[in-house]
Amino acid sequence: xxxxxxxxxxxxxxxxxxxxxxxxxxxxxxxxxxxxxxxxxxxxxxxxxxxxxxxxxxxxxxxxxxxxxxxxxxxxxxxxxxxxxxxxxxxxxxxxxxxxxxxxxxxxxxxxxxxxxxxxxxxxxxxxxxxxxxxxxxxxxxxxxxxxxxxxxxxxxxxxxxxxxxxxxxxxxxxxxxxxxxxxxxxxxxxxxxxxxxxxxxx
Ligand SMILES: N[C@@H](CCC(=O)N[C@@H](CS)C(=O)NCC(=O)O)C(=O)O
Numbered sequence: 001x002x003x004x005x006x007x008x009x010x011x012x013x014x015x016x017x018x019x020x021x022x023x024x025x026x027x028x029x030x031x032x033x034x035x036x037x038x039x040x041x042x043x044x045x046x047x048x049x050x051x052x053x054x055x056x057x058x059x060x061x062x063x064x065x066x067x068x069x070x071x072x073x074x075x076x077x078x079x080x081x082x083x084x085x086x087x088x089x090x091x092x093x094x095x096x097x098x099x100x101x102x103x104x105x106x107x108x109x110x111x112x113x114x115x116x117x118x119x120x121x122x123x124x125x126x127x128x129x130x131x132x133x134x135x136x137x138x139x140x141x142x143x144x145x146x147x148x149x150x151x152x153x154x155x156x157x158x159x160x161x162x163x164x165x166x167x168x169x170x171x172x173x174x175x176x177x178x179x180x181x182x183x184x185x186x187x188x189x190x191x192x193x194x195x196x197x198x199x200x201x202x203x
Pocket of ligand 1 (some may be wrong): 009047060061062
């Protein structure tokens, strides 16, 4: 089992889940440039991370990878153990992977969408930041009275943690969200999170 990643990007979610599962795994660190080279494109035609290789099986897309790992390792109890539990995990995983992650793309890459118009790029980034705050407000509400998004630990939680790291890095204000602050601090104390951060030289 090998995870392809570059530090701090979304594969950090899978890296934390692999630590939580606690079985041996390998990682391959890449540069962004290496993700566009033919050898890697043969694994992941989008030239994005993560990619998970398990024997002959090559899997891309964070949500699919996270569910695959959770299903392979039911004893880790990271997906939910009945239809409603699994639906709740998928609901919050989609919220993180589709809604929040994609919107960060507009903050990270605003100039790509505005044909060199810097003022327009700032406007795109500002609108995306406003949208991100509304998403984070929903996650904050969800965590009121809960330690985990679904009420129990799942593959959605490290996703929210990584998105909060991005918010801090990109100046998306989240410090006024008390539940998110509490969640982030608790995740930072988690041994699996600490191990994944150390492995990616982010500790
Ligand atoms: N839908 C994909 C998105 C993957 C993705 O956006 N990966 C980013 C890092 S978080 C990436 O590889 N970016 C490199 C680039 O844009 O060149 C997934 O969920 O795995």
